[in-house]
Amino acid sequence: MARHDVPGAHDLPLRRRGNVNVTQSLVNVHDVYYIIELLVGGQKIPVSVDTGSSDTWLVQQPYECVQFFFQPGQKPNCGLGDGFKGNLSGGRVPKVEFGRSYADGTFVRGFFGFEDVTIGGLTSKLQRIALVNYTYWFGDGKTSGLLGLAYPYMTSLDGPNEDQPLYDPVFTSLWKDKQILPLFSMALSRYADQSAGQKGSDEGHENSYLALGGLPPVSYDEASWARTPIQSMSVLTDWGLDTQERGLYVITPDAYVFGKTNTSVPLSEAGLATNTTHIPVLQLYAQFDPPAEYLSSNGMFFAKCDAKVPAFGIKLGGTTFWMAPDDLLKQNARDPTGKWCRVGVYDSDASPHVLGVSFLANVVAVFDVEHHEMRFAKRTKY
Numbered sequence: 001m002a003r004h005d006v007p008g009a010h011d012l013p014l015r016r017r018g019n020v021n022v023t024q025s026l027v028n029v030h031d032v033y034y035i036i037e038l039l040v041g042g043q044k045i046p047v048s049v050d051t052g053s054s055d056t057w058l059v060q061q062p063y064e065c066v067q068f069f070f071q072p073g074q075k076p077n078c079g080l081g082d083g084f085k086g087n088l089s090g091g092r093v094p095k096v097e098f099g100r101s102y103a104d105g106t107f108v109r110g111f112f113g114f115e116d117v118t119i120g121g122l123t124s125k126l127q128r129i130a131l132v133n134y135t136y137w138f139g140d141g142k143t144s145g146l147l148g149l150a151y152p153y154m155t156s157l158d159g160p161n162e163d164q165p166l167y168d169p170v171f172t173s174l175w176k177d178k179q180i181l182p183l184f185s186m187a188l189s190r191y192a193d194q195s196a197g198q199k200g201s202d203e204g205h206e207n208s209y210l211a212l213g214g215l216p217p218v219s220y221d222e223a224s225w226a227r228t229p230i231q232s233m234s235v236l237t238d239w240g241l242d243t244q245e246r247g248l249y250v251i252t253p254d255a256y257v258f259g260k261t262n263t264s265v266p267l268s269e270a271g272l273a274t275n276t277t278h279i280p281v282l283q284l285y286a287q288f289d290p291p292a293e294y295l296s297s298n299g300m301f302f303a304k305c306d307a308k309v310p311a312f313g314i315k316l317g318g319t320t321f322w323m324a325p326d327d328l329l330k331q332n333a334r335d336p337t338g339k340w341c342r343v344g345v346y347d348s349d350a351s352p353h354v355l356g357v358s359f360l361a362n363v364v365a366v367f368d369v370e371h372h373e374m375r376f377a378k379r380t381k382y
Contacts, residue, residue: 020179020180020181020213020214021180021211021212021213021214021215022119022120022121022122022180022211022212022213022214023120023209023210023211023212023214023216023217024036024037024119024120024209024210024211024212025207025208025209026049026188026208026209026210027046027142027208028188028189028190028191028208029140029142029191030191030332030333031190031191031330031357031358031361032140032357033048033140033142033143034048034049034188034208034210035047035048035049035140035142035143036048036049036119036147036210038056038117038118038119038147039116039117039118039119039123040058040084040115040116040117040118040129041084041086041088041089041115041116042116043084043085045058045081045083045084045144045145046081046142046143046144047143047144047145047146047147048140048143048145048146048147049147049149049186049210050146050147050148050149050150051149051150051186051249051367052103052150052248052354053100053102053146053148053150053154054148054149054150054151054152054153054154054155054169054247055098055100055129055130055146055148055154055155055158055169056117056127056129056130056145056146056147056148056169056170057098057100057108057110057129057130057131057132057145057146058083058084058129058130058131058132058144058145059078059080059081059083059084059131059132059133059135059144059145060083060084060085060110060131060132060133061082061083061085062133063080063083063132063133063134063135064133064134064135065077065078065080065135065136065137066134066135066136067136078135078136078137078138078139079137079138079139079140079141080135080137080139080143080144080145081139081141081142081143081144082144083132083144083145084131084144084145088113088114088115088129088131089114089115089116089126090113090114090115090126091113091114092111092112092113092114093111093112093113093114093128096111096112096159096164097109097110097111097159098110098111098112098130098131098132098158098159099158099159100158104138105136106135106136106137106138107135107136108130108132108134108135108137109132109133109134109135110130110131110132110133110134111130111131111133112128112129112130113128113129113130113131114126114127114128114129115127115129117129117170119147119170119174119212120212122174122179122180122212124170124173124174124177127170127173128167128168128169129170132145147170148169148170149169149171149184149367150169150247150248150249151172151245151246151247151248151369152166152167152168152169152172153166153233153243153245153246153247154247154248155167155169157247171184171212172369174212175213175369179213180212180213180214181213181214181370182368182369182370183213183366183367183368183369183370184210184211184212184213184366184367185210185211185214185215185216185364185365185366185367186208186209186210186211186216186360186364186365186367187208187209187211187216187218187364187365187379188208188357188360188361189206189207189208189218189361189382190206190324190326190327190357190361191332192206192332206382215364215366216364218364218379218382219379219380219382220363220364220377220378220379220380221377221378221379221380222377224319224321224376224377224378225375225376225377226316226317226318226319226321226375226376226377227317227373227374227375227376228251228252228253228316228317228373228374228376229251229372229373229374230246230249230250230251230369230372230373230374231246231250231251231252232244232245232246232250233245233246233247233248233250235250235252236248236250246369246372249367249374251316251355251374253314253315253316253355254315254316254317254318255314255315255320256281256312256313256314256315257312257313257314257315257320258283258284258287258310258311258312259287259310259311259312281312281345281347282347284310284312284343284345284347285301285303285343285347287310287312288303288304288307288308288309288310288329288343289307289308289310290303290304290307291303292307292343293340295335295340297335298335298342300342300343300346301342301343301346301347302335302340302341302342302343303329303340303341303343304339304340304341305329305331305334305338305339305340305341307329307341309325309328309329310328312328312345314355314359316374316376317376319376321359321362321363321376321378322362323344323345323358323359323362324361324362324381327344327357327358327359327361327362328343328344328345328358329341329342329343329344330342330343330344344358345358361379362378362379363376363377363378363379364376364377364379
């Protein structure tokens with residue numbers, strides 16, 4: 001466990017305060033999954049960290065893994081681990097179903113119950129979690145569930161009718177119990193493929209961290225701190241939610257910045273999430289030299305692996321955070337020929353846009369739910 005002080009909310013440069021900070025290493029699986037180990041009812045269970053949802057759920061044996069309707073005849077393989085064994089010590093919540101669908105088409109179904117959940121020595125007693133017994137899932141073969149870190153409001157969207165009473169998820173329970181400050185921070189380091197000659201640890205990555213109540217132990221530019229407010233769910237007009245509650249970590253970038261000319265595109269809301277980066281920047285593909293191309297076989301944009309990568313940044317709170325070339329052109333994500341590499345940013349007009357791993361690998365990100373703001377500092381080169 002590492003202890004760092006957290007940047008304050010109201011001073012620039014941001015001040016530091018001494019408080020409990022529990023830092024846990026995350027295992028990076030190809031910039032897709034960031035794995036943390038939970039202790040649930042005395043059982044060690046690896047799960048994926050997700051800032052775009054709130055529930056903590058675990059698969060429970062036996063469970064049914066199903067295939068999507070467009071995959072007839074294929075043997076289901078959800079890629080989940082052994083999961084939780086036995087019964088929850090606090091019993092199950094009567095007459096309440098758990099159901100959650102995700103943006104990539106995956107879904108989980110099951111029931112709620114209560115069990116002690118521990119992260120890095122911090123324990124939420126008889127925490128409400130879900131056990132899953134029916135799912136369509138794309139797993140990594142290692143994890144057995146998900147740790148959701150978003151606001152409690154998102155739990156009200158559970159169930160078949162998305163209208164359940166909300167509850168406090170794990171992170172919320174810990175800060176309400178005054179075990180930590182009401183914030184967490186992340187330093188997600190990009191995956192390094194040693195077979196391609198990239199620098200990395202014996203796990204194939206630089207260390208990534210989740211820090212509860214403070215800052216992760218990585219190097220960053222102290223002078224670069226910037227902040228921007230977390231918006232209410234009502235700004236996501238496509239969702240039709242008439243509420244001032246905050247649910248996801250939705251912010252409004254000042255601009256998407258291209259090259260030395262500082263050309264920017266129209267602004268729209270973006271959510272912070274530990275997955276792929278989806279933002280409205282179709283013109284970025286043309287600025288690779290030679291230009292990136294859409295490969296229908298992959299359904300994504302690729303550029304020559306030796307292409308010249310354009311400068312691209314996201315302006316937040318008055319500061320432009322430039323994305324590293326390694327995050328804009330993924331050398332470890334190649335087509336079958338090995339000559340084309342995947343572009344790390346996806347163009348999207350869906351709401352909200354997503355500032356995912358390709359962006360987060362360049363910053364320390366502080367999720368402050370007390371002051372309802374995001375804070376960012378530039379990572380030093382690694």
